[in-house]
Amino acid sequence: MKVGDKTYRTVDFDNGTIFLIDQNALPFKFRIIRSNTYLETCHHIKTMTVRGAGAIGATAGFAMAQAALQAPQQSYLEFINEAKKQIAATRPTAQNLFYALEKTYNSALISPQEAVKTAVEIADNDANQCQKIGMFGQELISTGCNILTHCNAGWLAFVDYGSALSPIYLANRNNKQIHVWVDETRPRGQGARLTSWELMNENVPHTIIADNSSAFLMQQGKVNMVIVGADRIAANGDTANKIGTLEKAIAAKYYNIPFYVAAPSSTFDIECKNGEDINIEYRDPEEVLYTHGLSHNRNPARVLSSNPGAKALNPAFDVTPAELISGFITEKGIINPDRTSIGILKISQ
Ligand code: MRU
Numbered sequence: 001m002k003v004g005d006k007t008y009r010t011v012d013f014d015n016g017t018i019f020l021i022d023q024n025a026l027p028f029k030f031r032i033i034r035s036n037t038y039l040e041t042c043h044h045i046k047t048m049t050v051r052g053a054g055a056i057g058a059t060a061g062f063a064m065a066q067a068a069l070q071a072p073q074q075s076y077l078e079f080i081n082e083a084k085k086q087i088a089a090t091r092p093t094a095q096n097l098f099y100a101l102e103k104t105y106n107s108a109l110i111s112p113q114e115a116v117k118t119a120v121e122i123a124d125n126d127a128n129q130c131q132k133i134g135m136f137g138q139e140l141i142s143t144g145c146n147i148l149t150h151c152n153a154g155w156l157a158f159v160d161y162g163s164a165l166s167p168i169y170l171a172n173r174n175n176k177q178i179h180v181w182v183d184e185t186r187p188r189g190q191g192a193r194l195t196s197w198e199l200m201n202e203n204v205p206h207t208i209i210a211d212n213s214s215a216f217l218m219q220q221g222k223v224n225m226v227i228v229g230a231d232r233i234a235a236n237g238d239t240a241n242k243i244g245t246l247e248k249a250i251a252a253k254y255y256n257i258p259f260y261v262a263a264p265s266s267t268f269d270i271e272c273k274n275g276e277d278i279n280i281e282y283r284d285p286e287e288v289l290y291t292h293g294l295s296h297n298r299n300p301a302r303v304l305s306s307n308p309g310a311k312a313l314n315p316a317f318d319v320t321p322a323e324l325i326s327g328f329i330t331e332k333g334i335i336n337p338d339r340t341s342i343g344i345l346k347i348s349q
Contacts, residue, residue, distance in 0.1 A: 001155045003030055003201060009159050011050060011058045011123060013116075016069050018062045020050045023156055027197035028294055038067040038083050045090040045097075048188070052157020053231045053267055054126045057096025061119035063087050064104035068112035080108050092279040093240055093317050095232040095269040096126075122266075123159045129264035129331035130161035137167025137227065137262055137329040141176055145224045148181040148214055151242035152190040153229025153262065154198040163262035164227045165198060167329065172204045180206040181223060183214060185242060187287040187314065211244055215251040226252050227329070230263040237322030237337030238275030243315055249324040261320075261337075262329040265349045268342055275319035285312035 001008065012019040018035040024047070025031050033049055035041045041063035044050055050059045067083030068076075084105050091097060100122045108115035141147065151157075153164035161169070171178050180199060185191035192208050199206045209217065217223050226248055232240045239245075239261050252259040272278055289312050295301040306312065322337040332348060335341040 001160060001198075001201070008032075009123075009127065010052075010055045010156050011062065011159055013062045013065070013120065013123070016066060018059065018066065020044055020059065021156065022049050023051055023194060024049055026156075027193050028300065036066075037070060038063045038087065041066060042086050042090050045087075051190070052152060053094040053096045053229065054130065054158030054163070054264065055156065056091060056094055057100040057266060058119075058123040058126055058159045060087050060090070060097045061100035061104040061122045064101055064108060065112070065115040065119040068108035068115040071112070077109075080105065091281060093231045093281045094267075095272075096264075096266050099266045126158055126264065126266070127160035129266075130155075130158045130163055130166050132331040133163055133262050133264065133329050134161055134166030134170045136331075136333050137260070138170040138174065138176075140225070140258070140260065140329070140334070141167060141171040141178060142224070143176045145171070145176065145178050146181065146222055147178060148183070148217070148223045148226045148248065149195060150183040150191065150226075150228050150245050150248055151185045152194040152198070154195055156194050156198060157229060162198070163229045163264065163329070165195070167227065167262065168199075168204060169202055172202065178204070180204060181214065181217060182206050182208045183211050183244065183248070184208055185244065186211050189292075190242065214248055215255075218251050218255040218257055223252075223255075223257055226257060226259045227262055228260075230261050230267050231317055232272065232278050233261070233263060233268045233328070233342070234272040234274045234278060235268075235270040235342055236274045236339050237325060237328075237342060238278070239320045239322070239325060239337075240275065240278045240280065240317045241320065243318050246318040246320050249320040253324050258326040259324060260327055260329055261325055264331050265345050268346055270342065270346050275321065278317075278319055280318070281316040283314045283316045285314050288312035288314050
């Protein structure tokens with residue numbers, strides 16, 4: 001996607017170096033960070049310089065390729081095994097990370113060059129699949145539609161295009177006169193910071209709302225459909241996505257509003273029988289207690305925005321049961337949230 005006149009990918013790789021759009025600096029500053037070693041890359045995944053299922057998947061693949069390139073010849077296997085462990089330990093929920101890691105590791109067993117080739121293919125596929133998600137998804141969007149989205153499942157969450165936002169970009173380019181309600185997405189504000197930044201860049205009309213406003217807007221008839229992304233989808237269609245997604249799905253069901261999940265097949269995990277098997281990440285409680293932003297003199301600031309000394313709990317994801325989901329928008333088309341359709345999708349992957 002474009003920023004100004006230049007086309008960027010969220011994650012790029014050249015000659016052993018990974019280039020990441022620094023998502024912790026957005027929307028205030030657009031900058032690219034270079035990562036030269038797999039350990040540095042692990043740090044960037046953990047601290048969310050790069051985030052979003054597809055983007056951390058591609059980054060994990062490149063990190064594995066970096067490890068293979070870095071590994072000393074005499075202890076090659078030992079080195080790449082340790083790297084695989086470290087990369088797997090960065091973030092637990094997004095299936096794309098484990099999908100990319102496994103594939104690139106298997107290629108690293110052949111040679112570092114094979115690992116690089118596989119990691120590049122994974123990143124290219126991610127971008128292509130998201131573009132197709134846009135084409136299938138935009139057919140669901142009618143003219144004048146008010147779409148609600150949660151978190152950031154745009155191009156920043158993938159290598160390019162995005163999942164939930166890809167159909168929105170296409171519908172907007174096709175002059176469908178859409179408008180997007182953007183949940184701010186506490187505690188890290190991926191909606192208010194990243195989704196809004198992306199939509200503004202593409203001139204998509206949108207409004208940021210507090211996380212607790214969506215049921216009210218649905219009750220008032222101001223939401224026509226919901227499109228969200230996914231971090232892991234179990235074999236029965238139960239879907240892990242950013243914390244807060246579940247309550248949007250429950251409210252949408254109550255008000256009879258279509259609720260779609262957009263995701264490439266690399267997010268589906270058929271080893272996971274249902275939502276109970278999905279490992280939910282708990283992050284630092286300080287993310288809940290403190291707020292980040294710009295101070296009055298426009299310097300980056302972190303402020304305590306809760307009762308001093310209070311405890312906080314910070315689950316980063318929740319699981320939406322399949323029965324609340326109207327359909328999955330995938331690169332193969334729209335599929336039903338059931339075992340048979342997901343099985344067929346994985347076979348044709
Ligand atoms: O914690 P994050 O920002 O890495 O969370 C992942 C997400 O961006 C969301 O859950 C998103 O909606 C799905 S990822 C495409």
